[in-house]
Amino acid sequence: MSTASADHQHPRRIVVKVGTTLLTDASGGVNAGRIGEYAESISRLFDSGIHVALVSSGAIGAGLAALGLRERPRSIPEKQATAAVGQPLLMAAYEHAFRARGHAVGQVLLTRDDFAVRSRYLNARRTFSALFSHGVVPVINENDTVAIDEIRLGDNDNLSAFVAQLLGAELLVLLSDVDGLYSDDPSTHDDATLIPIVEKVTPAIEKLGRQSGSDKGTGGMVTKLQAARTCSSAGIAMVVANGARAHVLEEIVSGTFRGTLFLPADSRLSVRKHWIGFVAHTRGNIVIDDGAETAILHRHSSLLPGGIVGVAGNFQRGDTVSLRNSKGHEIARGIVSLSSQELNRVKGMNSATMRANLGGGVPVEIIHKDNLAILETGS
Numbered sequence: 001m002s003t004a005s006a007d008h009q010h011p012r013r014i015v016v017k018v019g020t021t022l023l024t025d026a027s028g029g030v031n032a033g034r035i036g037e038y039a040e041s042i043s044r045l046f047d048s049g050i051h052v053a054l055v056s057s058g059a060i061g062a063g064l065a066a067l068g069l070r071e072r073p074r075s076i077p078e079k080q081a082t083a084a085v086g087q088p089l090l091m092a093a094y095e096h097a098f099r100a101r102g103h104a105v106g107q108v109l110l111t112r113d114d115f116a117v118r119s120r121y122l123n124a125r126r127t128f129s130a131l132f133s134h135g136v137v138p139v140i141n142e143n144d145t146v147a148i149d150e151i152r153l154g155d156n157d158n159l160s161a162f163v164a165q166l167l168g169a170e171l172l173v174l175l176s177d178v179d180g181l182y183s184d185d186p187s188t189h190d191d192a193t194l195i196p197i198v199e200k201v202t203p204a205i206e207k208l209g210r211q212s213g214s215d216k217g218t219g220g221m222v223t224k225l226q227a228a229r230t231c232s233s234a235g236i237a238m239v240v241a242n243g244a245r246a247h248v249l250e251e252i253v254s255g256t257f258r259g260t261l262f263l264p265a266d267s268r269l270s271v272r273k274h275w276i277g278f279v280a281h282t283r284g285n286i287v288i289d290d291g292a293e294t295a296i297l298h299r300h301s302s303l304l305p306g307g308i309v310g311v312a313g314n315f316q317r318g319d320t321v322s323l324r325n326s327k328g329h330e331i332a333r334g335i336v337s338l339s340s341q342e343l344n345r346v347k348g349m350n351s352a353t354m355r356a357n358l359g360g361g362v363p364v365e366i367i368h369k370d371n372l373a374i375l376e377t378g379s
Contacts, residue, residue, distance in 0.1 A: 014169055017054075029062065041249040108141075110142060164234070172227065180195065197261050276334060282321055283314070321333065
């Protein structure tokens with residue numbers, strides 16, 4: 001049993017993500033019975049005053065059955081075409097199930113740009129608020145028919161974390177075909193034990209995710225841990241649980257369930273820094289020395305040119321870049337004040353020499369501390 005005392009015990013908004021394996025039946029088509037069970041649970045939560053947004057995988061799976069395909073396509077156009085066929089079938093199943101329980105559903109298709117571009121981000125948030133005000137359950141998926149980067153196994157885990165942050169949700173629930181995060185792969189190690197609570201996603205926890213079975217492969221748990229990092233930094237709790245269990249959502253909301261609870265960080269990033277660290281596109285990498293790493297992680301200092309030892313990528317002033325330490329670990333992301341071409345000219349210099357090289361109008365800070373988001377899993 002997992003229990004905790006925090007806002008997520010009495011959530012006002014919840015994001016629920018359901019994986020493909022839970023939504024397909026033995027023939028590979030849409031599992032209408034399972035969808036009906038989720039519709040029943042979500043409708044009860046909605047009727048109790050809790051807004052629930054549903055992130056649903058399964059469009060490609062539904063398309064496979066409709067097209068009579070035996071295996072998942074490998075090329076991007078074939079995947080997109082299969083998703084285009086499967087998405088309306090999936091939505092029809094949701095519409096039927098929720099309508100029978102007194103709720104309408106609204107389809108929302110998103111890509112990463114809907115979060116990375118600020119105007120689109122704000123418009124999406126207003127759309128969700130309008131749907132909730134009308135008692136509509138949003139059913140969300142990646143826009144697979146036009147997106148390329150997003151059409152990857154497990155990426156709906158990351159999408160659901162972005163949605164949870166956008167909505168200001170207190171809780172993200174990832175329903176999978178396993179009970180949660182294990183100490184080892186339970187399919188090959190009989191002594192593997194379920195980890196009920198994770199306080200912080202550390203490198204040791206990430207290592208467990210790479211070796212723990214999930215979603216017919218280790219990649220599924222890896223993306224769930226990425227989602228947990230995103231949620232933790234935004235002050236959102238996250239649960240991974242087995243979606244095949246009856247009434248699993250009611251058990252999670254009641255505070256007692258079998259699964260893994262990822263606790264939110266004690267101090268959350270501001271909305272701006274969370275956007276920098278987890279949503280904005282990175283355009284390149286800056287490698288820093290040990291002294292700069294210590295100053296950034298422990299003294300929350302700005303990045304100065306003297307601490308830079310390497311620059312990779314082609315970026316401009318105002319772009320978001322990744323900061324990596326001497327071991328290659330990403331420790332932070334930030335908005336740069338100089339382009340990659342300019343940084344290659346002044347890396348390693350002190351501030352006075354840099355200004356002599358580029359001119360007196362350039363800022364001393366390559367990345368100001370207010371534009372720097374520290375990532376919890378650094379070094």
